[in-house]
Amino acid sequence: MHELSLMQGVLDTARKALAPYPVERVNQLTVSAGMLANLLPDAFDYAFLALSPGTMFEGARLIVEKRPLTACCQACGREYESGALPPCCPHCGSHEAEILTGSEVLLVNIDFD
Numbered sequence: 001m002h003e004l005s006l007m008q009g010v011l012d013t014a015r016k017a018l019a020p021y022p023v024e025r026v027n028q029l030t031v032s033a034g035m036l037a038n039l040l041p042d043a044f045d046y047a048f049l050a051l052s053p054g055t056m057f058e059g060a061r062l063i064v065e066k067r068p069l070t071a072c073c074q075a076c077g078r079e080y081e082s083g084a085l086p087p088c089c090p091h092c093g094s095h096e097a098e099i100l101t102g103s104e105v106l107l108v109n110i111d112f113d
Contacts, residue, residue, distance in 0.1 A: 007047035030109035034102035069102025
């Protein structure tokens with residue numbers, strides 16, 4: 001289950017970002033996940049629930065935002081977003097694409113007291 005290691009990475013990143021501040025508790029974490037990250041939402045939520053007890057994240061809300069992939073068309077050279085696989089260029093209809101983004105899992109916001 002790679003969701004557990006992904007969540008551990010998110011929490012480690014959040015701890016490092018919060019280190020300079022006198023944090024009483026974390027209220028909410030917002031994570032952005034590309035559609036190619038193969039993230040199972042229920043497993044990711046479970047990983048958060050499993051790793052947060054006894055930490056500053058206990059009781060916090062986890063929000064996961066899905067992001068489309070971005071690609072560069074190899075036929076016409078234009079960049080575009082796609083929410084479907086395989087990506088199809090909306091400008092020329094080609095399926096020849098270089099994937100630019102879409103596999104990342106990013107911590108985008110931390111709300112804390």
